[in-house]
Amino acid sequence: xxxxxxxxxxxxxxxxxxxxxxxxxxxxxxxxxxxxxxxxxxxxxxxxxxxxxxxxxxxxxxxxxxxxxxxxxxxxxxxxxxxxxxxxxxxxxxxxxxxxxxxxxxxxxxxxxxxxxxxxxxxxxxxxxxxxxxxxxxxxxxxxxxxxxxxxxxxxxxxxxxxxxxxxxxxxxxxxxxxxxxxxxxxxxxxxxxxxxxxxxxxxxxxxxxxxxxxxxxxxxxxxxxxxxxxxxxxxxxxxxxxxxxxxx
Amino acid sequence: xxxxxxxxxxxxxxxxxxxxxxxxxxxxxxxxxxxxxxxxxxxxxxxxxxxxxxxxxxxxxxxxxxxxxxxxxxxxxxxxxxx
Amino acid sequence: xxxxxxxxxxxxxxxxxxxxxxxxxxxxxxxxxxxxxxxxxxxxxxxxxxxxxxxxxxxxxxxxxxxxxxxxxxxxxxxxxxxxxxxxxxxxxxxxxxxxxxxxxxxxxxxxxxxxxxxxxxxxxxxxxxxxxxxxxxxxxxx
Numbered sequence: 001x002x003x004x005x006x007x008x009x010x011x012x013x014x015x016x017x018x019x020x021x022x023x024x025x026x027x028x029x030x031x032x033x034x035x036x037x038x039x040x041x042x043x044x045x046x047x048x049x050x051x052x053x054x055x056x057x058x059x060x061x062x063x064x065x066x067x068x069x070x071x072x073x074x075x076x077x078x079x080x081x082x083x084x085x086x087x088x089x090x091x092x093x094x095x096x097x098x099x100x101x102x103x104x105x106x107x108x109x110x111x112x113x114x115x116x117x118x119x120x121x122x123x124x125x126x127x128x129x130x131x132x133x134x135x136x137x138x139x140x141x142x143x144x145x146x147x148x149x150x151x152x153x154x155x156x157x158x159x160x161x162x163x164x165x166x167x168x169x170x171x172x173x174x175x176x177x178x179x180x181x182x183x184x185x186x187x188x189x190x191x192x193x194x195x196x197x198x199x200x201x202x203x204x205x206x207x208x209x210x211x212x213x214x215x216x217x218x219x220x221x222x223x224x225x226x227x228x229x230x231x232x233x234x235x236x237x238x239x240x241x242x243x244x245x246x247x248x249x
Numbered sequence: 250x251x252x253x254x255x256x257x258x259x260x261x262x263x264x265x266x267x268x269x270x271x272x273x274x275x276x277x278x279x280x281x282x283x284x285x286x287x288x289x290x291x292x293x294x295x296x297x298x299x300x301x302x303x304x305x306x307x308x309x310x311x312x313x314x315x316x317x318x319x320x321x322x323x324x325x326x327x328x329x330x331x332x
Numbered sequence: 333x334x335x336x337x338x339x340x341x342x343x344x345x346x347x348x349x350x351x352x353x354x355x356x357x358x359x360x361x362x363x364x365x366x367x368x369x370x371x372x373x374x375x376x377x378x379x380x381x382x383x384x385x386x387x388x389x390x391x392x393x394x395x396x397x398x399x400x401x402x403x404x405x406x407x408x409x410x411x412x413x414x415x416x417x418x419x420x421x422x423x424x425x426x427x428x429x430x431x432x433x434x435x436x437x438x439x440x441x442x443x444x445x446x447x448x449x450x451x452x453x454x455x456x457x458x459x460x461x462x463x464x465x466x467x468x469x470x471x472x473x474x475x
Contacts, residue, residue, distance in 0.1 A: 032255075032296075055300045102474065105406075108467040115460070116399045123303070123392065130389040131299035139307035140396060143403055146315070150406040225312060236319035241327065254337055254381075257344045261352065268356040276412060280363045283404055284348075284355050287374050291344060294381055294393060303393055310371070310397070310404040318411040 050198040051207035052129045059133065060213040064192040068177055071217055075174050078224045082167075085231040087239050096154050096237045109151025116144030124218035128207040134217025141218070142225035154237055163230055166223045173220025180212055258292040279317040283309060336384030340377050347373040354422065361420025361472070364408045368468050369422070371401025372430050375461050376437045379454070383441050388450055395457050402464030409471045416472070423473050430465030434458045 001009075046057035059067050087093065120141030127133030148157040184193035192209075199206040265285040272278040286309020293302035351373065354366030375397040382390035409416065438458035442451045 032252075053300070055298075102470075105467060105471055108463070112399060112403075112464075116403070119395060119399055123396070126392075130392055131303050132392060133300065136300070136303040136307050136396075139304075139312060140400065143307070143311045143400060146311070147403060147406075150311075150315075150403065150410045229312070229315065232316050232319045236323045236326075251333060251337065253333070254341045254344065257341050261344060261348055264349070265352050268352060272356070276415070277360070277363060280355050280367050280408060281352075283367055283408075284352055284370055287370055288348065288352070290393070290397075291348070291374060291377060294378065294390065297385075299387075299390055299393055303396060306393065306396055306400065310400040311407055314404060315407045315411075318407065322411065 047201075049194060049207060049210075050201045051210055052202045053127065053131065053133075055131075056127045056133050056210055056214070057207065060127075060210045060217075061194045061208070064181070064194075064209075064213065067213075067217070068181065068192070071174060071177060071220055074221065074224050075170065078170065078228050081228055082231055085235050087234075091239045091241050093234075093238050094240050098155075099153055101151070101153055106152050109147045112151070113144050113147050116147060117141055120144055120222070121218075124214055125204065125211070127214040128210045129202060129204070134214040135221050138218045138221025139225055141222045142229070145226060146229060149233065154233065157233075161226065161230065163227065166226045166230070169219055170223035170227055173216050173218075173223060176216035177213060177220070180209060180216060183209070254295045255292075258288065258295050261288045262292050275321045276318060279314045279321075282317070283314050286310060286313065334384055336380045340380035340384055343373055343377050343380065348377075359417060359420065360412050361416040362422060364405060364412065364416060365420050365422045365426065365472055367408060368401070368405040368426060368465075368472060369429060371397060371404060372426075372433065372461065372465055375401060375457070376433050379437050379441060379457070383444060388445070391450070391453055391457065395453070395460070398457050398460040398464060402468045405468040406471060409468075409474075413474075419473060423469065426465060426469035426472070430462055430469075434461045434465075 042058050042062065043054045045062055046054035049057055049061055051057035051061065120137045120139075120143075122137070123132035123140055124134055124137030127137070145161065146157065148160060181192035184191050184195050187193075187195040189195050194208040194210070196208040196212075198208050205211070262285070265281065265288045269278060269281040269285050272281050286305055290302040290306040290309070293299070293305060348370055351366045351370035355363045355370070375394045378390055378394035378397060382388055382394065435458065438454050442454050445451050445454065
């Protein structure tokens with residue numbers, strides 16, 4: 001088929017798609033209405049469970065099993081990355097070059113590490129009350145640790161990052177979520193059912209199992225991101241194959 | 250009139266995504282992708298989805314650019330290009 | 333549509349738009365400066381949206397941007413530092429922007445919220461924003 005014929009076929013196809021798409025768009029419901037059948041039911045169920053953040057209620061209570069799947073996706077992808085980025089036999093580890101970092105920047109990094117970590121823990125702990133939760137807070141907490149790399153230098157990060165412990169914590173967080181689900185079975189209900197007392201609305205202990213699952217996801221995501229970045233950093237800064245020469249920080 | 254903010258955010262996201270695709274150098278693309286992440290976080294927030302916005306913010310501001318730039322550095326080292 | 337939302341819309345269109353323009357073209361230094369300015373403006377946008385929609389929980393988003401935004405800029409100065417020039421264009425706008433923008437947003441919001449824990453959170457966010465802005469504007473100029 002010549003190029004012109006191909007382009008004519010493409011034009012015909014695109015025209016047909018455009019016509020069908022326009023016809024479908026005229027049948028869409030209005031944008032941003034105040035009523036949605038699923039939204040109404042979800043919010044009512046969340047309030048029944050006394051969880052102020054309806055999204056967290058959907059994630060960890062009403063559809064907790066889906067979140068287990070998502071967490072496992074993160075866990076599996078970090079596992080795959082660790083395998084792919086491991087140091088092979090023809091690669092050797094070399095110390096990274098030292099880099100000069102101005103003193104105000106070092107002070108900022110050392111000061112903001114606990115502040116950012118606390119903000120991350122705050123977002124995890126308040127997942128059932130305000131926007132946030134285990135995933136968001138976990139990534140913020142993991143980023144706080146890496147302020148040591150970007151605002152100080154790589155050896156400072158290595159001193160504060162015992163990698164084995166983080167790998168252990170990753171597995172522990174994943175296992176904690178699975179085992180907390182089993183608590184529902186032990187209490188005579190379904191797997192991942194919310195069997196703890198729901199507590200008072202809009203307090204830290206409300207929502208039953210939601211804060212506990214948030215904490216488990218928080219631990220898992222923090223450790224997973226730290227382990228992931230550790231392997232990227234090691235490959236880019238420390239590990240040299242036989243064909244590479246020179247490295248930097 | 251609330252729609253004005255939504256329209257502004259939508260246009261910004263479309264522009265940022267187009268700009269990201271038109272960048273050819275991966276290191277420069279990381280910067281535009283960081284801006285795309287920020288625009289998406291703003292869009293999700295004006296559409297009243299702050300949890301998603303917070304997740305986008307957390308991942309897109311520091312972790313993703315770090316991974317991209319470390320990968321670019323490693324690939325350039327292997328090719329032997331001077332840094 | 334109240335004044336807060338109008339201000340947020342103006343910042344998105346008139347602030348983040350030019351930042352995108354600056355980040356998409358030009359030298360590495362100019363792009364990183366644009367990214368830094370964008371994180372600063374985004375924090376202010378979130379604060380204005382929190383007030384405009386009447387949802388104080390959105391201040392958490394501004395709090396996270398105030399700490400992660402500078403972290404993102406520092407990632408770029410660290411890993412692209414040798415490609416950035418010593419005095420990138422627009423870098424001298426960063427410090428005045430944060431010193432004017434942060435109080436100009438936080439103080440009216442504190443007045444509207446009244447004294448209490450919410451105001452303390454707002455002031456804390458403003459302080460983090462100014463600290464992050466000061467450090468990153470110097471880091472960007474060093475190249």
